[in-house]
Amino acid sequence: MRLSGPDDVSVRSCPGGPDLVRGATLVVDDDGVQHEVTRPVVAICRCDRSSRMPWCDSTHKAVRPR
C-alpha cells in the first residue's frame, strides 16, 4: 500500500481497526491499482477482510469484537 498527496500525509492507527489517513489524494494498493481519495479523512483496512478494499467497511468488528 502506498499513499501519496501534495502535502504531508498523516496516518493514525485505530486499535483493532483501520488506519485513519489525512492528506492523501491517491492510495495505491499492493496490486498497483490506484484508488482516488474523495474524503477529507479515509479509513484504510488493516484486517484484510473488507469487501471494499482498500477502504475499511467495519468488517473488522466481526473479526475482533470489542
Place this chain on the structure above:
Amino acid sequence: MLLPRERGPLSRRVLQTLRTGPGSSRSTTAFTELALGPDSVVTDEDAQLALWTLYELHYRGFDDAAEDLEWDPTVLRLRRTLERRFERELREAVALRLRSLPGEAPVGETLLALPATSTGPSPAAYLHRHASREVVVDFLRERSLQQLKESDPQAFVLPRLTGRSKVALAELLYDEFGGGRPERLHQRLFAEAMVSVGLDPTYGTYVDEVGALSLASANAMSMFGLHRRLRGAAMGHLAVFEATSSVPSRKIAGGMDRLGLPPAAAAYFHEHVEADSVHEHLAAHDICGAMVAEEPGLREDVLVGAAVCLHLDELSALELTERWNPTAPTAQEVAS
C-alpha cells in the same frame, strides 16, 4: 413546510401559539405553563410532536408560522418545559447503563465499546432478511425525519468547540455535507433513496405519519445540539450514532438488493458503510477524546449522550418491529 397536524393537548397548544402568534392568544393561556401529565414524554407522540415543531423553527421553519417566533420568549418557555422533562427522563433512563461502565478507560474506547451493551431487536437484520418492500418504504419514511436534516443538529455544535475537536468535527461534517460536491450531500442521497421507492422527499412531508420514537430521536439531537451546556452529550451521541451505522447500513443495502429496489435506494446505505467506518473514529477519538482531554468535566455528559443514542435506538427498534411484526413487545412496555 406547513405546520403538522396536532396529536393531543400539548401539540395543540404549541400549534395554536405558532399559528396565531403569542401576542394574539388569550393572556390567560399564553402565560400558563404547559401541563405535562405523569407519563413518560419520551414515548408520547403528542409531547414529541410539540417539541419537534418548536425545534423546526431553528431549522427550516414553517410557511404558516412567523419567522421571529424562533426567539419569542413565550415560545421558548413552552420549549423549555418540554425539554426539562425530556432531558430528565433521558438521563434517568441511561443512569443504570452508565454505572456499569469501567470508569478509567479513555473516553474514546468506552464510547466504541458501548454499542455492545445494546439489547433487543435489530431492524437492520429484519430489513436484511425478511422485510417486504412496504416495510423498507416504511423504514425510509420514518428515518426521513432525521435523515433529510442529517448532520444539521451537530453543525450547531461547531462554534462551541475549539482546537482539535473543532477541526475533527469540521472534517466529519464536510464529508456529511458532500465534501464539496452537492450531489454527494448525505441529505440529498437520502432524498434520492426516497424518490427511488416512490416517496416524496420534500422536507417534513411525513411528519404526520411517523411514530413517537422517530420524533424523539430527532428531538434528542436537536436538544443536545441547540444547548451549549449539552455539547458533550451532542458529541457522545454522534459517536455512538456513527459507530452503530456502518454494519447495519450494509445489512439494509443487502435487503434492498434482495428486493430488487433501484440502485439509488441502496446507494445512501453503501455510502454509509464506508463513510461511517471513518466517522466513528473521528467522533469517538478525535472529537470526544479531545473534548474530554481539554475539559475533563465533559466526560459524564459525553457518555450520557452516547447512552441516550443507544437507548432511543432500542426503543425505536421496538416501535418499528412491533409495527412490522405485531407479536413483539411494545416500546411503552419496555420503557416503563
